[in-house]
Amino acid sequence: MSGLPALLDRVDSRYPSFLIDVIAEHEPGTRLIAYKNITFNEDFFQGHFPGSPLMPGVLLIEALTQAASLLVLEACSATPNARTSLRGVNNAKFRRQVVPGDRLRLEITIGRRRARLAKAKAAAYVGEQLVTEAELMIARSAQPGALADLDEDALLELHDRVRRVRKKYLGQYRRQAASKVSDVGGRGKSYAQNQRARDKAEVFETALARVSTALARAARRAAAELKEERLAAVRSTKEVPSPQPVRIPAQGSDTSRGPRPPRKSSGRVKRDASDIAVGQRNQARRDNR
Numbered sequence: 001m002s003g004l005p006a007l008l009d010r011v012d013s014r015y016p017s018f019l020i021d022v023i024a025e026h027e028p029g030t031r032l033i034a035y036k037n038i039t040f041n042e043d044f045f046q047g048h049f050p051g052s053p054l055m056p057g058v059l060l061i062e063a064l065t066q067a068a069s070l071l072v073l074e075a076c077s078a079t080p081n082a083r084t085s086l087r088g089v090n091n092a093k094f095r096r097q098v099v100p101g102d103r104l105r106l107e108i109t110i111g112r113r114r115a116r117l118a119k120a121k122a123a124a125y126v127g128e129q130l131v132t133e134a135e136l137m138i139a140r141s142a143q144p145g146a147l148a149d150l151d152e153d154a155l156l157e158l159h160d161r162v163r164r165v166r167k168k169y170l171g172q173y174r175r176q177a178a179s180k181v182s183d184v185g186g187r188g189k190s191y192a193q194n195q196r197a198r199d200k201a202e203v204f205e206t207a208l209a210r211v212s213t214a215l216a217r218a219a220r221r222a223a224a225e226l227k228e229e230r231l232a233a234v235r236s237t238k239e240v241p242s243p244q245p246v247r248i249p250a251q252g253s254d255t256s257r258g259p260r261p262p263r264k265s266s267g268r269v270k271r272d273a274s275d276i277a278v279g280q281r282n283q284a285r286r287d288n289r
Helices: 004-010 057-073 152-184 187-237 266-287
Strands: 022-027 031-037 082-094 103-113 117-126 129-142
Touching (some): 057 082, 057 129
């Protein structure tokens, strides 16, 4: 049970809505038995009902859901930021009232799993007497905004895991679709025959797109930080240029004129003179016409 404290922290409910006191038995990812001691000090007894306190049936379902969520989060494919939610309750039956002083035993067995859904067989007992039983549909999803809390290394690991699962379900979808084309007589008819595999592929395709976007943002942020670090290192080691000496004009010199034009070399002077002479000869010919 070494990993259960971390799983308990990932259940969204907190006191006074957290309805699990102790975990007695645990088969990882398959079965779990937990206990909840029902005391007279529970908040819901104040109004349900005055003078005749009873635990609401909806809270019995909530206690079973919280216990089932521990097993769903423990699945190997659950990401570190995954959370759970209740999607359905089937065949619920309430056979006995729960009152202060009862010790509620919650027994959960995980059944069939799908891409994001798991079916749990749940039952609550007081002593050996059955109180509540139901089939629960638990959905697993990423917490909104949780990707922003992951660093680049964690995003790379998550991207690799999601990509491998996406490739698995996409391959299954394509193989099953291709195999059913000949059976139903066309691709359009086989489309509806492969709904479950297509749903799984679309779920992980969407998840991969979200993780890829978050990874790109983290990579750009890391590149900008690295650039700033390198620029700061260069600035700290760069020598400060020495100040240029100020030239003080000699006494009596004319400072009103601007800077002197650059002196031409001797070759430049000769070329300029040659160009001037050629121009003058051409102009003389035009004047004599």
